[in-house]
Amino acid sequence: MIGRLRQKLANHEFLRHVLTLMSGTAVAQLIPILASPIISRLYTPAEMGVFTICMSVVAVVVTISAGRYDLAIVLPRKEEDARGLVKLATRFNTVVCTVVGLLLLVFAEPLAERMGIPGFRWWLVATAGISWAFAQASVFSYWCNRHKGYGLLARNKLGQAVATTGTQLGLGALSWGPAGLLVSTFLGQAWSTVNLFLRSRKEIYRLPHTSTRQLMREHRKMPLLNAPTALMDSVRTNGVTLLIGNLFDSVAVGHFGQAWKLLQTPAALINSSLSQVFFQKLATVERGGMLRIVRQSAVRSALIGAVPFTLIYFLSPPLFPIVFGEPWAMSGLIGAALVPWLFMNFITSPISTVFIVTQRQGTLFWFSLPFTVTPLLVLWAYHPTVLGAVTALSLTMTVMLAAFLVLALWVSWGYDRGVGRKADDEAAAEAEAEAAAEAEQLGGPTT
Incomplete structure (x- = not known):
């Protein structure tokens, strides 16, 4: 029966890829779930609320920081087009997050007061860096998705979960409050970005790619x-x-x-x-x-x-x-x-x-x-x-x-x-x- 199951999985590519991703995702999701009873006692609802508000800002920035060119990486038939889109999305992400960081540097204080977190205005500025890490990890993930590198993506999710949850527990024990939650999130996403970059850089950056101007014209509907x-x-x-x-x-x-x-x-x-x-x-x-x-x-x-x-x-x-x-x-x-x-x-x-x-x-x-x-x-x-x-x-x-x-x-x-x-x-x-x-x-x- 096990042999027949393996044969079915070998013949069913879609299911095989889903199960590969789920294997890493399952463990990655299980780690914070198991740690949640401890984390919920290290951080109060109010501290978790501050973290949630800051991450809401991150989520808005991440949505547009790469110009949605990251989603287009999966679509082209030509490899040079896909490589060019990775570079285009990376540049777009860097520019947008830098501008957002400068704007938050100027308007962080009134925004923090409006959101009800006046004591954490400088952490609003830090959300620009967290946004960059999230978006850049997404760029490299779509490149791996294009090449069906689901095993790498599964292992990457596991490493990110370990880095994020481990740091949350450590900083929570040191009473860092919302800052601990934000720092741990950044470190987890930074690890994810660096890991995917090291694994894919030879395929992306050392081979020819389509010109940025041509790709921007072809995929103009994305931004x-x-x-x-x-x-x-x-x-x-x-x-x-x-x-x-x-x-x-x-x-x-x-x-x-x-x-x-x-x-x-x-x-x-x-x-x-x-x-x-x-x-x-x-x-x-x-x-x-x-x-x-x-x-x-x-x-x-x-x-x-x-x-x-x-x-x-x-x-x-x-x-x-x-x-x-x-x-x-x-x-x-x-x-x-x-x-x-x-x-x-x-x-x-x-x-x-x-x-x-x-x-x-x-x-x-x-x-x-x-x-x-x-x-x-x-x-x-x-x-x-x-x-x-x-x-x-x-x-x-x-x-x-x-x-x-x-x-x-x-x-x-x-x-x-x-x-x-x-x-x-x-x-x-x-x-x-x-x-x-x-x-x-x-x-x-x-x-």
Whole structure:
């Protein structure tokens, strides 16, 4: 039976790659989970709230710091194009994070006071460096994803988890407070970046690459359409955190952040692996097969997530105060309220890249406008208690993500019937048009 299972895995490349990533991701996610009962006693809800607020700033910056060129690394057929995109994304990331750091240096004090963390204004400046480390690790990860280096990615996730969690425990024991959480996060991401760079630098930096100007023209939709869409998505997600801090206090943010982080872990364990492998698969699928693959992904995710999320709904309220201590009881109640939102996010996250692959970023952009504004308006208008606000927010996001799923299926259906095209198709069309124009100017035949 084991032999038959191995033979099936050998013949099923997609499943094999997912399991490879999950093996490293599982252990990487298990490390902070096992350490959480200790970490929750080393850091208070208020300190965790400060950390969550700072990481919300990081998340917004990371969304656009590489100009979304990192996602495009998987798409080109030519290796020199992919190498050029790595370099372009790295330069973009460095410039953007430097500018953000300078702006935060000037405006850190009023921003920190507005966010309710006046004593940590200088750590807001440090979020620029943390953002660079996160984004650069993402750039190298997409290069590894392109070349199906899932074993390396799995080991890298494990090393990052060890570095981050180990430092959190050590600095927490030394009573560093929120600073310890931020420093440990930076060190973990810095380790991840350096490790991936050392493993891939020969393949990227010592071989020819396409010119930056040509790549910027071919992939212009990434910063022009995909980046604003991703920014709106990040503003929505992290705006929720900041708005909770503004409407309530850092303690409420700490409870929300703890519930979100811990309950999203089971989803991230499977979802991150599915998303990376699925993106690579979508980038190579031919017309006629897109809808089938996207539909299969949604059904598979729903079946995988049904039982775990049901257990989370019923078990998180009684288990949180037992595992993490009585001060974290509210986090358990918030966790149960988040389940519908997290479940729909689990289903839709792997298929979100279909808009990039089919060059339908404009469609996603227009959907993102109400998708961003609606939950923030709901939270602003209805917040009797932090639990009531999160419950209303979760139900709103569940409905919005259901609409997103329908949109992704519709785009896939359209692509199979000739609507939309991949990046390489667009580049080839532009090259053909330019050649035709030059031929016409010379008075020769056009093809």
